[in-house]
Amino acid sequence: xxxxxxxxxxxxxxxxxxxxxxxxxxxxxxxxxxxxxxxxxxxxxxxxxxxxxxxxxxxxxxxxxxxxxxxxxxxxxxxxxxxxxxxxxxxxxxxxxxxxxxxxxxxxxxxxxxxxxxxxxxxxxxxxxxxxxxxxxxxxxxxxxxxxxxxxxxxxxxxxxxxxxxxxxxxxxxxxxxxxxxxxxxxxxxxxxxxxxxxxxxxxxxxxxxxxxxxxxxxxxxxxxxxxxxxxxxxxxxxxxxxxxxxxxxxxxxxxxxxxxxxxxxxxxxxxxxxxxxxxxxxxxxxxxxxxxxxxxxxxxxxxxxxxxxxxx
Amino acid sequence: xxxxxxxxxxxxxxxxxxxxxxxxxxxxxxxxxxxxxxxxxxxxxxxxxxxxxxxxxxxxxxxxxxxxxxxxxxxxxxxxxxxxxxxxxxxxxxxxxxxxxxxxxxxxxxxxxxxxxxxxxxxxxxxxxxxxxxxxxxxxxxxxxxxxxxxxxxxxxxxxxxxxxxxxxxxxxxxxxxxxxxxxxxxxxxxxxxxxxxxxxxxxxxxxxxxxxxxxxxxxxxxxxxxxxxxxxxxxxxxxxxxxxxxxxxxxxxxxxxxxxxxxxxxxxxxxxxxxxxxxxxxxxxxxxxxxxx
Numbered sequence: 217x218x219x220x221x222x223x224x225x226x227x228x229x230x231x232x233x234x235x236x237x238x239x240x241x242x243x244x245x246x247x248x249x250x251x252x253x254x255x256x257x258x259x260x261x262x263x264x265x266x267x268x269x270x271x272x273x274x275x276x277x278x279x280x281x282x283x284x285x286x287x288x289x290x291x292x293x294x295x296x297x298x299x300x301x302x303x304x305x306x307x308x309x310x311x312x313x314x315x316x317x318x319x320x321x322x323x324x325x326x327x328x329x330x331x332x333x334x335x336x337x338x339x340x341x342x343x344x345x346x347x348x349x350x351x352x353x354x355x356x357x358x359x360x361x362x363x364x365x366x367x368x369x370x371x372x373x374x375x376x377x378x379x380x381x382x383x384x385x386x387x388x389x390x391x392x393x394x395x396x397x398x399x400x401x402x403x404x405x406x407x408x409x410x411x412x413x414x415x416x417x418x419x420x421x422x423x424x425x426x427x428x429x430x431x432x433x434x435x436x437x438x439x440x441x442x443x444x445x446x447x448x449x450x451x452x453x454x455x456x457x458x459x460x461x462x463x464x465x466x467x468x469x470x471x472x473x474x475x476x477x478x479x480x481x482x483x484x485x486x487x488x489x490x491x492x493x494x495x496x497x498x499x500x501x502x503x504x505x506x507x508x509x510x511x512x513x514x515x516x517x518x519x520x521x522x523x524x525x526x527x528x529x
Numbered sequence: 530x531x532x533x534x535x536x537x538x539x540x541x542x543x544x545x546x547x548x549x550x551x552x553x554x555x556x557x558x559x560x561x562x563x564x565x566x567x568x569x570x571x572x573x574x575x576x577x578x579x580x581x582x583x584x585x586x587x588x589x590x591x592x593x594x595x596x597x598x599x600x601x602x603x604x605x606x607x608x609x610x611x612x613x614x615x616x617x618x619x620x621x622x623x624x625x626x627x628x629x630x631x632x633x634x635x636x637x638x639x640x641x642x643x644x645x646x647x648x649x650x651x652x653x654x655x656x657x658x659x660x661x662x663x664x665x666x667x668x669x670x671x672x673x674x675x676x677x678x679x680x681x682x683x684x685x686x687x688x689x690x691x692x693x694x695x696x697x698x699x700x701x702x703x704x705x706x707x708x709x710x711x712x713x714x715x716x717x718x719x720x721x722x723x724x725x726x727x728x729x730x731x732x733x734x735x736x737x738x739x740x741x742x743x744x745x746x747x748x749x750x751x752x753x754x755x756x757x758x759x760x761x762x763x764x765x766x767x768x769x770x771x772x773x774x775x776x777x778x779x780x781x782x783x784x785x786x787x788x789x790x791x792x793x794x795x796x797x798x799x800x801x802x803x804x805x806x807x808x809x810x811x812x813x814x815x816x817x818x819x820x821x822x823x
């Protein structure tokens with residue numbers, strides 16, 4: 217097991233290297249002089265030269281890349297061009313809203329998706345099953361921002377049950393914090409629910425057809441333990457895999473959801489940085505998101521051994 | 530002489546047969562028929578837009594935020610532009626981007642995937658690069674690519690293609706690796722066929738069915754990503770109406786004029802749903818192995 221973990225950790229090195237090269241080249245292969253882009257449309261040649269010197273843009277590419285990676289490895293993600301604050305500090309300030317949104321979405325989506333997926337498989341072909349499959353097809357097709365505005369219009373503007381936009385830190389109390397997160401997590405969770413419910417249903421259908429399920433039924437195991445302990449546990453590996461894969465979906469969705477609901481998180485930080493061409497922030501956020509994605513999928517792989525003892529590394 | 534009768538008679542039978550066949554196909558594959566019908570309708574509307582949609586660009590501030598009426602079917606937006614005309618023109622960009630992204634990423638992914646599956650030396654490096662590209666959140670990569678270059682439809686297409694390619698590469702590679710071990714490929718090898726011929730004649734055809742299915746899903750996701758990019762202001766130039774930028778520019782008027790967001794949003798959802806339905810139907814028909822897994 218330890219050997220496997222070490223091997224998997226080592227295998228993230230080439231992946232993250234590719235990520236670093238892509239993110240680095242993105243800035244340097246973009247048409248035009250990065251310094252001139254950063255300086256803006258009405259910049260003087262002196263200010264452009266100043267930026268070039270500050271960013272070390274006159275060195276050969278490979279030297280710049282090496283210096284950048286070396287700094288990254290020491291936890292130095294650079295300094296924002298506009299606010300002159302270290303990127304890591306800016307990301308840290310914005311971490312709470314984004315993590316709150318991701319956590320509530322994950323919780324809501326996984327709970328709903330597994331419940332309806334299990335029920336749909338149990339009553340396969342029935343009304344509930346058709347409803348779930350129909351909902352899954354819709355969930356994949358309606359974009360986050362359309363769901364978001366529909367929810368805002370319905371629950372915030374017409375019914376006035378929930379706030380329209382914004383975010384309250386958890387320090388101001390659990391309820392105000394949660395109230396602001398309900399609509400964004402439902403909007404963001406839609407596609408995620410569709411994805412997980414589909415896999416749950418398919419995986420459960422496969423397990424329910426196994427001989428040991430007939431045995432359990434014949435033995436007189438009650439429905440609930442039969443579905444949960446006998447079936448769901450054995451159907452868990454594909455479900456957990458897709459939860460891990462879906463994190464990519466979640467990260468992309470967060471950027472849009474935060475814009476719709478005006479949540480001051482990392483997504484807003486990035487969109488603002490991109491519109492201002494604040495390269496150190498863009499690069500830093502991309503590296504951090506890719507790292508989070510790789511790490512989460514590593515954890516997903518490790519949970520397999522707990523879910524299915526037959527899997528050994 | 531029975532001959533002339535025999536020559537004439539089969540014709541009406543054949544057409545009736547074909548009609549019956551079509552009807553049977555439609556009944557057995559409702560998702561394919563429904564999906565393609567909606568798409569055909571939208572595509573037709575997009576192509577014929579100049580003939581019937583009316584003026585999408587003229588701003589009439591006196592006419593702003595009018596609710597749907599006989600004159601403006603979908604109402605008018607905050608600058609007094611006709612939402613119906615803009616929605617119809619928006620279909621052009623969505624369908625163009627969806628189809629181009631699907632076609633380009635399938636072709637690129639097929640070429641790279643065949644190379645990876647066929648050569649043990651290239652396989653490792655190619656797959657590491659693909660893993661890396663997949664780890665970067667697609668939307669962030671696309672926004673960054675678009676905003677670093679000058680906004681144009683071509684750049685938007687390229688920016689959506691890049692994150693999609695690794696998925697196609699993985700699919701093609703896995704098909705190649707499976708088919709390579711099949712007896713008929715072994716037979717071709719022992720028969721002395723050249724490697725390139727084996728690859729193109731014997732392995733390539735197996736990738737076509739899953740690729741068609743994958744292409745429809747890529748098309749759906751490309752339409753969604755394009756609308757998200759336009760929505761975030763990192764898409765096509767703002768003077769071209771797209772469903773994403775229509776929603777973005779109307780969002781401040783949500784409480785006063787919900788129709789400005791509702792109609793483009795509904796069209797977006799319907800088109801993506803139609804493409805997804807088509808994909809599900811094709812998957813069930815062409816790739817039963819995959820159908821069982823989903």
